Amino acid sequence: MEFFTRHKRFWLIAPAVVYIGFFMGLPLLQMAYVSILERGTNGGVNWGSLSFDAYISFIFDRDLMDNLIINTDYLQIFLRSFELSALTTVLALILGFPTAFYIAMQPQSRRNMFIFLVTIPFWTNILVRNYAWMLLLRNGGLIDNLLNTIGLDTGGLDLLYTPYAVSIGLTYTYLPFMVLPIYASLEKLDHRLIEAAFDLGANKRKAMTRIILPLATPGIIAGSILVFIPCLGAYVTPELLGGGKFMMIANLIGSQFGAARNWPFGAALGFVLLALVLIAMMVYSLKFKKLPENAS
Amino acid sequence: MKLRSILLGASAFALLSLGAGAAKADGELFFYNWSNYFPPELFDKFEKETGIKVTLDVYDSNETMLAKLQAGASGYDIVVASDYMVDVMIKEKLATEFDAKSLENFKNVAKPHDTMKYDPDRKYSVTYLWGTTGFTYDSDVAKEKLDDSWKEFFEPRPEFQGKIGALNDEVEMYAAAAYYAGVDKCTEDPKEAQKILDILQKQKPYVAVYSSEGTIDRMAAKEVAMHMQWNGASHRTKESLPSAVFVYPREGLSFWSDHFIIPKGSPHFENAKTFINWMMQPENAAAASNYAGYMNAIKGSDAYLDESLKTDPAVNMPEKYADRLVPGKNCSEKARDLRNRVWTKLKS
């Protein structure tokens, strides 16, 4: 193929890679260096003097006798962030997949309108959307009232300022990142293909697992990544909808660059998170590679 | 083709707007301040009188501001820093010496604001506004008048349980709990820090929300019945909730002051001095107080203050509470570590 000669491919890929390498790779390397530096007394770092304190204090704590003991506070925050992000990804998939499928099955002329309908709410700001959810979820708010009107006396739902509220808010925030990639991969699905499957005696489940899902898989993978990772770094939603009662990783990191003024520890926390994400991704991609073999 | 038309239009628009932004006037001032802390009308007045146009950017904490300045030139001409941050900025050589006493209007500065612990000769800073951090409660909810103690906040009565709003602020919450525990807020002793943690953890089940945003709204909507608040916010709460009462706890409450500082590398140094001098005029200082609800440090500004501000004990503190005020302090690294670990434990 003329278009994709080795030489040309290089020049196609180079701009994006060089750009990311320069504006992201280099800053991260610099940041890695910061994480093994000594902290400055008033924040910042002492360039040049190395120290591994930041990594040690992630797992260990010094008790009163100056012995190292294991400290689970930070691990707990990490664990909670992973749980909430996984829950959010699943919720987004449950809502997003049928919707993407529904849109992909619409006549060509209507699909774009639906896609824009999906994206329009996101022209408002994330803070504003979170506030709207606060108004909806709070006691005496719209959802509470609605349930009371249809006869369910909830006696105050107490939904707001709970992890559920955070999940609802996060799912809302990242929904389009699930819907759009799935739609993009389902969009070329031909109605006749499904009809043919039914004509040949396939049932719904078979049509779904043999035709629709394999086609949607790249989109589902992309969508799940796009939802899961930003969720891990969520900063605003746990503060607003969770009532600031528990931290997620980003809040912890933020506080190191805030009141604690411990930049190396903040940088180290960031790198621990990055490492965990990379491991999770590797496990995920290994599993994904096996899938098509099982399905066929 | 649709996409191409979108992209073309978009890039044309972006280029045009960038060009428009590049045309900059000379009489400029870049001001970096807390949000909602400066009356927008005052910028117009300043521009009218001096021809200098002020551009405002906002931050949410001293540390954010510090991080930007520490990282290097930021392009700001004036920043507003709290007391302990003045200390940090001078020590880190991030503040420019401008010798406030040499400014014409410095004669208007009231005692004791003509000096300051971390900048005794006022070489680097001038007080903008000052205030206190206590708590506000809705007297309609209380069955009787509350005691003026942090106990009411940390160990609330039944009618307030689950209706407490706390500030989502490591420094303020830790300090309040330290006053209540009777220990130094910059303690380096883990046992004392443990006491503070115990108080905060015992209080947590009664707390509806930790948030420094929208405290006024939350009280006015009766979402919470008690909120840790800055006194100016408490004053503004009263405007929509007349039954709100501000408490000066007898164990002590934080007394803080915020100061104008010209950061290192300020591109419009002379304009910055003009602005600071202008803000020391009584009517301008009063306008800031009327807007934010906090007291200024300028003699003669009383004449221009709103009546509601002058008569509100939350703002115009009764003399008998004066010995309850605890000034801000720049805690050591070890103390900050303890504080951060307490805060993290509370929220893990």
Added chain:
Amino acid sequence: MKIDRTNPIWRFHGITPMAIFFFAYLYLPIIVLLVLSFNENRLATIWTGFSTQWYSVVLDNSDMLRAAQNSLVIGLSATVIATIAATLAAMGMARGRFRGESGVAAMLTLPLLVPEIVTAIATLLFFIVIGVKLGLISIIAAHTVFCIPFAYLPIRARLDGMDPALIEAANDLYANEWQAFKRVTFPLLWPGILSGAMLSFIISLDDFVISYFVGGAGSTTLPIYIFGMIRIGITPEVNAISALMLIISIIFVSISFLIDRIRY
């Protein structure tokens, strides 16, 4: 409702109600927000009467308009640069394997794997060290980084499902490879490009943390401005500016629809 037998959706019972629920969930907060933008009361949580005063307040607020303009400039610039780079990269990556491919792929998605707050601080420190002045340009540079993978993934997903025979056929039929691209690859690819560009734009418009750290004097974006405002509580002003943003988006989208109609 009559069942459309040509659309296989009818065979899957749960799909339509789920999609309806999805859009209800999506628009509920938006409706609340629109309604409250007409609230006479300053406090968003208390309804006292109908008023359009907040719209005039917003249109008079030059700071807020400047912030909105900054956000649009940043969003559009970052989207354009990122979408072009991502489209090229996706086309380069989509055909066949090469040495170091997985490394390159990892590089392209790297910005997604780094938590925003780390990106923000790392980028800030980096800009200072290489001496970039903080402002609009620095924010655009930083936004472009995380927009590239958001544009790349949908485009790549689209390309992966494309029949290579189509492009081969095009190459056989057209002498010029640019024509093959313009007439065949691009039209097939554009739903992916469009969703990629949309994602980029939304994520840039929404970004708070990175703009907050990487911005400098005079580069306040709308999220930063709104963040400053909500410290006293969300006001109808914020609701009004959100409503205006929605209207701009609808106009923007409608125009692109119209241009499309005329060209076909």
